[in-house]
Amino acid sequence: MGFYNTNTIEEKRVNKLTGDIHINDTFKKETQERGIPIYDAYNIQKRLYHEVEQEMLKGQDAVDARLMELLEEKGKKKVSHNYIDKIDEDAPKHKGMIPARPKEPPIRNELLDRIPPRARDGKTFGDESDESTTELLNKLSLQNQKIINQNKIIIDLLSKIEEKL
Numbered sequence: 001m002g003f004y005n006t007n008t009i010e011e012k013r014v015n016k017l018t019g020d021i022h023i024n025d026t027f028k029k030e031t032q033e034r035g036i037p038i039y040d041a042y043n044i045q046k047r048l049y050h051e052v053e054q055e056m057l058k059g060q061d062a063v064d065a066r067l068m069e070l071l072e073e074k075g076k077k078k079v080s081h082n083y084i085d086k087i088d089e090d091a092p093k094h095k096g097m098i099p100a101r102p103k104e105p106p107i108r109n110e111l112l113d114r115i116p117p118r119a120r121d122g123k124t125f126g127d128e129s130d131e132s133t134t135e136l137l138n139k140l141s142l143q144n145q146k147i148i149n150q151n152k153i154i155i156d157l158l159s160k161i162e163e164k165l
Contacts, residue, residue: 010052013063017087018045030083035076044070
């Protein structure tokens with residue numbers, strides 16, 4: 001089963017710009033730069049949600065324009081940047097994005113640092129200089145496969161216990 005999101009485009013835009021239930025950090029920082037108290041930031045967010053629910057705002061551009069009007073109206077300090085443009089520039093840097101693949105292969109020492117210690121004996125793989133990167137990657141994949149097999153066994157046991165209950 002999947003989760004179906006019933007939010008409109010405008011509600012999603014308000015969520016992105018100001019936050020969902022709580023105010024997100026970028027909007028909080030913006031209001032602090034403008035000298036807007038936190039309760040007014042919440043009031044701006046509520047006002048936007050109210051206007052979207054009453055269908056006073058149609059489309060993302062209308063939401064963006066109304067947010068900038070409210071920020072200018074409540075702001076006590078003048079700011080040279082535009083909050084909407086700043087958010088759109090920071091969007092690819094968001095934590096949900098997958099980072100780009102590095103252009104050069106990782107250095108051997110970096111690979112050694114990423115290998116977790118073995119659970120049984122608390123030792124790490126040896127630091128032999130004659131091992132190539134592919135051998136290290138093969139060891140990593142083998143270790144990951146062992147962990148996956150252990151997890152499958154645990155899931156089977158838990159499902160058997162659940163059937164008994």
